[in-house]
Amino acid sequence: MQERVKKPQFDVVGTRPIRPDGVDKVTGRAKYGADLKMAGQLVGKVLRSPHAHARIKSIDISKALALAGVKAVVTAEDFPGQPSEFIPAGEGVVNYRDMSNNVMARDKVLYEGHAVAAVAALNEKTALAALDAIKVEYEVLPHVIDEMEAIKPGAPILHEDMITTGVTPAPTKASNISKRVEFNLGDITKGFAAADLVVEREFKTKAVHQGYIEPHACLASASEDGSAELWVTTQGHWVVRAYCAKLLGWDIGKIRVTSSEIGGGFGGKTVVYLEPLALALSKKSRRPVKMVMSREEVFKASGPTSGGTVKVKMGVKKDGTITAAEAEITLQAGAFQGSPVQPACMCAFANYDLENVKVVGFDVVSNRPKVAAYRAPGGPISTYGVESVVDEIAEKLGICPIELRLKNAAKEGTRAAYGPKFGPVGLVECLEAAKESDHWKAPVGPNQGRGLAAGFWFNIGGETTVSLQLNEDGTLTLMVGTPDIGGLRASLCMMAAEELKMDVSKIRPIIADTSSLGYNFLTGGSRATFSSGMATVEAARSIVKQACGRAAKLWDIPEEAVTFEDGMIRPAGENAGKHQPMHLSDIAKVAGKTGGAIVGYAAISAQGAAPSFGVHIADTEVDPGTGKVTVTRYTAIQDAGKAIHPSYVEGQYQGGAVQGIGWALNEEYIYGDDGKLQNAGFLDYRIPVASDLPMIDTIIVEVPNPRHPYGVRGIGETPIVPPMAAIGASVRRSSGVRFFELPMSPPKVLKAMKAAGKA
Amino acid sequence: MAHVTLIGNLRQYTGDVTEFEIDAGTIRQLLRKLGEKFPELAPHLEEGLAVAIDGQIYQDALLEPISPDSEVHILPQIAGG
Amino acid sequence: MAKHHVTTTVNGDPVEYLCESEQSLLDCLRDELDLIGAKEGCSSGDCGACSVLLDGRLVCSCLILGVEAEGKNVETIEGMAQGEELHPLQRKFLEHAALQCGICTPGVLVAAKALLAKNPDPTETQVRYWLAGNLCRCTGYDKIVRAVMDAAAEMRGA
Structure with missing residues (x-):
C-alpha cells in the first residue's frame, strides 16, 4: 500500500491570485478562433445534407466554380480514402475511415447537416451563392433516429459492413449495433438471491450538446511547398495536427497548429470538423481560408453526447447492504460507431463496494451527428440510472440516502466493478462533508424536496511537455501545450512559483504552438492541471538544479554543497556562510556568462492520475400549474486531491453542476419524423440562464493523490456526473412523482403529476 | 509471477480465459507474452488499452515496471471530455 | 448595389x-x-x-x-476601461474568478454595466434576470452574479 503524501505547507498553492490571462479577457483583447485575420483571406463555407439518410448519386460543382469570386471547391474526392482500422490516437482509438467520412460525406450522407462539399470565396455572400450553385443528386433512404428503434430487426442499416463485435459467434448480418461490451464481478444470481429487496427500473436520457458559446472556427494557410499554418479553437492542437495530417495525407511536421483562446469545449473540441476542409481549400486556392460554424451548424454537425436507455437492477439486504447490481446500457453513437458506452459501463457502479456486478453495453449507430466527448463521457448517463435506483432503495428501506451510500461506499482497497482496486479515494469524505454541510442540515423549504447523488470519474494523465525559461531579469516564461479553458495558466504559474519561491506575477505563461514544444495530448479527461502541473514541477526543479550548479561553479564548491531554500541559493555543509547567498534572479543575471540560458524542460507521459468522487445536494420546487421545476438550493461537494487555485476548482464544480441541471431539466435534441433536428438554436435548445439558478455552493474535499507532487486529482469532469440523479431524487420529493426520463421539462412533469393526481 | 485479469471484451480472444499468471517485468513484456500466449488477442493489444498495476491505471506506459507479485488488470483505455 | x-x-x-x-x-x-x-x-x-x-x-x-x-x-x-484603469466590473470579474473560458465575458460585462447605470443597487434576483440574456456555459453564473453585486457595492461606495 502506498503511503499518503503528508500535507505540506504551501506559500502559493491554495491561494487565489488573479489569472495571468484575465485582463485580456475582460477587455476584449483575447483572440479566439474567429478573431484572427490574415491578408488575402477567403471565406470558407460548407454545403450540408438536408436529408437524414441518403445516397449521394452525383455532385456537380461546375456552376459553383464558374461563379466570379469562387476560388476553390472540395468534396470527398479531395481527401484520400482511409481504411477502416482502429488506431490508437488522441481520444482512445480512432477509425480514420469514419473520421474522414464524417468531415466530408463519401457515397452516403448519414445525418441532416453532414458535410457534402465546401467552398472558398472572396466573401461570405459569394461563398453562400456557390453553395447554392452546387448540384447534389440524392437517393433518399429510410432513416432511424432512436437507438432502440435502430436495433430492431428491419431497421434501416447505416453501414452495410457493420458486424457487431463482442458477440460470439460473430453475427453474419450487418446491424446498427457496433459492439457489445460486458463487465462482470462475482455472481449476480447469487447476489440477487441474497437480497431482501430488488429494485429494477428503465431510464431514458436524450442527446445533449456541450453547448460551448464559441462555435468551431479556424483559419488555415497552406503554401505551395506543402507546409501549412492553422489557427484553431481546440482542446488539443497536437491532436488536430495529427488528424489533419492523416486525413489529408500530409506530413505532420509541416503543419504548424496554433491554438487560439478557446471559448468552451467540454469535450466537444477534441475532434476535427472544419480544419481539414480549410486546409484543403487553402491548398487549392493558394490563399488563407477562414471557416466559422453557425450555431445551427454547431448543433447539427458537431457534438453532441449520446442519448440512451439504461436498465438498472439492484438487490439489497434490509440493512442496506447492496448484494447485487446489474445494468444494461444502450447508447447512441451517432452516425459512426464510438459512443462512450464503455466508460458508461465502467462508471455505472463505481461509487460502491460490490461483490456481484454485471454490466452490459451496446454501441448503436443511427442517423444523428456523430457523438463527441462531453465531460465524463458516458458517466452521467449510467450514473443517472444507478443513483436514481439507489435513492429509491433508500426510500423503500427508510434509510437516509447518505447513510445508505456510506454503508456501501467505495474506499481505498475496494475492488472497482471494472477490475482494479482503488487507491486512496474521497467518496466517504465527501459523504461525511455532505452530512455535515449547512445545506443538508437546513430544513427543507415548504413545497420543496431535497435529493442527493454521488458521482465518479477516472481522470487521466498522458503526454505533456512544458518549458520554463528563466529570463535574465529573474522573471520566468512558462510554455505549455494544453489549451487553457478555465484557469490552467493560473494554476501552472502557481505551481512554478511554489517550486521556485517566486512572485506568481513574475511568471508569464503562453500556450505554445505545435512547432515550439514537444507533443502535448489535449486538455480533456480532467488531465491538464494534473499532467501539465506535474511537468511544470519537474521543469521547475530542473531550473533549481541548474541554478545551484551555476552557483557551485561561481563559488568553486561541489554542486552537492549548494542548497535552494526560500528562493535563495546558499552554500551548505562545510561551506555554509563562506559565500554570499544568491537569489535565483542573481543567477539569472549571470546565466549568460556561466554557460548560457537556464531553461527547464519536461517532456513526460504523466501517470498516476487518480479518480475524483463527488456528492451533490439539490433542493427543488415544482409549480403544480405548469410543471416547471425550480432549483432552489444546490451544493456540490468533491474531492480535489489538492486545489491549486480554489476559485477555479469551485468554478469547475459550479459549471459542471449547472450543465447537469440543464441536462436534467431542459436540454434535449428534438427530432421530427423527417429525421431533422427541430431545435438547432439557443432559443429552442435551452441551456440554463442566470435567472434559472440559485447560487451553487461548493465544498472542496482534499484527499491527496499520492502520485502527484502536490496531491492533485483531476476535477473537471466529475461535477457533471451526480446532478441528474440528485435533481431526480429531489423532484421525487417536491412533486411526489419519480421520473425515469430526462429532461424533466415542464410538459413532461405536468403530465406525470396529473397522471399521479398531484397536479 | 504477476496475476493478470482481462476485463471486458478481450475474453473472446482467449477462449474465455480471463485470469492467468505471467512472468513479466514491464507492461511491454506483459503485452508481448500475452500476444504469444493468445495469438488471436495480439492485434487487439494494440488497440488502446489501459493496464492497472496494483490498482494504479497506466496508459501509454510500455516501460512501467511490474513487480513479481503484482495484481494486473487489462482494461479499456480511458479518455474523457 | x-x-x-x-x-x-x-x-x-x-x-x-x-x-x-x-x-x-x-x-x-x-x-x-x-x-x-x-x-x-x-x-x-x-x-x-x-x-x-x-x-x-x-x-x-x-x-x-x-x-x-x-x-x-x-x-x-x-x-470600458478608462485609460490604463480597469472598470470596477472588470476588476471584480478578475478578483472573483467570474470567467473561465471568457468568450461570454465581454457581453456579460457590457450588459452588467448597463444594469448598474439603471440600477446601482440591484438585488441578486435583479442581476440574474438582467443577465438572463447572456449565456455562460462554464461558470454556472455564481461567481458572475457575485462579481456584479460586489462591483455595484464598490461603485456605490458601500
Whole structure:
C-alpha cells in the first residue's frame, strides 16, 4: 500500500491570485478562433445534407466554380480514402475511415447537416451563392433516429459492413449495433438471491450538446511547398495536427497548429470538423481560408453526447447492504460507431463496494451527428440510472440516502466493478462533508424536496511537455501545450512559483504552438492541471538544479554543497556562510556568462492520475400549474486531491453542476419524423440562464493523490456526473412523482403529476 | 509471477480465459507474452488499452515496471471530455 | 448595389465604414473596424455574446444592422476601461474568478454595466434576470452574479 503524501505547507498553492490571462479577457483583447485575420483571406463555407439518410448519386460543382469570386471547391474526392482500422490516437482509438467520412460525406450522407462539399470565396455572400450553385443528386433512404428503434430487426442499416463485435459467434448480418461490451464481478444470481429487496427500473436520457458559446472556427494557410499554418479553437492542437495530417495525407511536421483562446469545449473540441476542409481549400486556392460554424451548424454537425436507455437492477439486504447490481446500457453513437458506452459501463457502479456486478453495453449507430466527448463521457448517463435506483432503495428501506451510500461506499482497497482496486479515494469524505454541510442540515423549504447523488470519474494523465525559461531579469516564461479553458495558466504559474519561491506575477505563461514544444495530448479527461502541473514541477526543479550548479561553479564548491531554500541559493555543509547567498534572479543575471540560458524542460507521459468522487445536494420546487421545476438550493461537494487555485476548482464544480441541471431539466435534441433536428438554436435548445439558478455552493474535499507532487486529482469532469440523479431524487420529493426520463421539462412533469393526481 | 485479469471484451480472444499468471517485468513484456500466449488477442493489444498495476491505471506506459507479485488488470483505455 | 457609407461614434471615437445592407452591426464592428471584443455565439440574439450599447441601450449587435448605427453612439467592451484603469466590473470579474473560458465575458460585462447605470443597487434576483440574456456555459453564473453585486457595492461606495 502506498503511503499518503503528508500535507505540506504551501506559500502559493491554495491561494487565489488573479489569472495571468484575465485582463485580456475582460477587455476584449483575447483572440479566439474567429478573431484572427490574415491578408488575402477567403471565406470558407460548407454545403450540408438536408436529408437524414441518403445516397449521394452525383455532385456537380461546375456552376459553383464558374461563379466570379469562387476560388476553390472540395468534396470527398479531395481527401484520400482511409481504411477502416482502429488506431490508437488522441481520444482512445480512432477509425480514420469514419473520421474522414464524417468531415466530408463519401457515397452516403448519414445525418441532416453532414458535410457534402465546401467552398472558398472572396466573401461570405459569394461563398453562400456557390453553395447554392452546387448540384447534389440524392437517393433518399429510410432513416432511424432512436437507438432502440435502430436495433430492431428491419431497421434501416447505416453501414452495410457493420458486424457487431463482442458477440460470439460473430453475427453474419450487418446491424446498427457496433459492439457489445460486458463487465462482470462475482455472481449476480447469487447476489440477487441474497437480497431482501430488488429494485429494477428503465431510464431514458436524450442527446445533449456541450453547448460551448464559441462555435468551431479556424483559419488555415497552406503554401505551395506543402507546409501549412492553422489557427484553431481546440482542446488539443497536437491532436488536430495529427488528424489533419492523416486525413489529408500530409506530413505532420509541416503543419504548424496554433491554438487560439478557446471559448468552451467540454469535450466537444477534441475532434476535427472544419480544419481539414480549410486546409484543403487553402491548398487549392493558394490563399488563407477562414471557416466559422453557425450555431445551427454547431448543433447539427458537431457534438453532441449520446442519448440512451439504461436498465438498472439492484438487490439489497434490509440493512442496506447492496448484494447485487446489474445494468444494461444502450447508447447512441451517432452516425459512426464510438459512443462512450464503455466508460458508461465502467462508471455505472463505481461509487460502491460490490461483490456481484454485471454490466452490459451496446454501441448503436443511427442517423444523428456523430457523438463527441462531453465531460465524463458516458458517466452521467449510467450514473443517472444507478443513483436514481439507489435513492429509491433508500426510500423503500427508510434509510437516509447518505447513510445508505456510506454503508456501501467505495474506499481505498475496494475492488472497482471494472477490475482494479482503488487507491486512496474521497467518496466517504465527501459523504461525511455532505452530512455535515449547512445545506443538508437546513430544513427543507415548504413545497420543496431535497435529493442527493454521488458521482465518479477516472481522470487521466498522458503526454505533456512544458518549458520554463528563466529570463535574465529573474522573471520566468512558462510554455505549455494544453489549451487553457478555465484557469490552467493560473494554476501552472502557481505551481512554478511554489517550486521556485517566486512572485506568481513574475511568471508569464503562453500556450505554445505545435512547432515550439514537444507533443502535448489535449486538455480533456480532467488531465491538464494534473499532467501539465506535474511537468511544470519537474521543469521547475530542473531550473533549481541548474541554478545551484551555476552557483557551485561561481563559488568553486561541489554542486552537492549548494542548497535552494526560500528562493535563495546558499552554500551548505562545510561551506555554509563562506559565500554570499544568491537569489535565483542573481543567477539569472549571470546565466549568460556561466554557460548560457537556464531553461527547464519536461517532456513526460504523466501517470498516476487518480479518480475524483463527488456528492451533490439539490433542493427543488415544482409549480403544480405548469410543471416547471425550480432549483432552489444546490451544493456540490468533491474531492480535489489538492486545489491549486480554489476559485477555479469551485468554478469547475459550479459549471459542471449547472450543465447537469440543464441536462436534467431542459436540454434535449428534438427530432421530427423527417429525421431533422427541430431545435438547432439557443432559443429552442435551452441551456440554463442566470435567472434559472440559485447560487451553487461548493465544498472542496482534499484527499491527496499520492502520485502527484502536490496531491492533485483531476476535477473537471466529475461535477457533471451526480446532478441528474440528485435533481431526480429531489423532484421525487417536491412533486411526489419519480421520473425515469430526462429532461424533466415542464410538459413532461405536468403530465406525470396529473397522471399521479398531484397536479 | 504477476496475476493478470482481462476485463471486458478481450475474453473472446482467449477462449474465455480471463485470469492467468505471467512472468513479466514491464507492461511491454506483459503485452508481448500475452500476444504469444493468445495469438488471436495480439492485434487487439494494440488497440488502446489501459493496464492497472496494483490498482494504479497506466496508459501509454510500455516501460512501467511490474513487480513479481503484482495484481494486473487489462482494461479499456480511458479518455474523457 | 453600392455599399452604404456609415458615420458613427464608437467608444467616443468618430468612425466611418462601408457596409452591405444586410450586414449586422456585429459584423461591421468585427470585420470593418477590427473591434473583435464582441463575439458571435448564435447570430440570433439568444446568447448575448455580442452585447453592445447603442445610445446607452443594451442590444445584441447581431440583431442590429450596420446601417442603423448611423449617427449613433456605440459602446463596446473595448471602451470600458478608462485609460490604463480597469472598470470596477472588470476588476471584480478578475478578483472573483467570474470567467473561465471568457468568450461570454465581454457581453456579460457590457450588459452588467448597463444594469448598474439603471440600477446601482440591484438585488441578486435583479442581476440574474438582467443577465438572463447572456449565456455562460462554464461558470454556472455564481461567481458572475457575485462579481456584479460586489462591483455595484464598490461603485456605490458601500
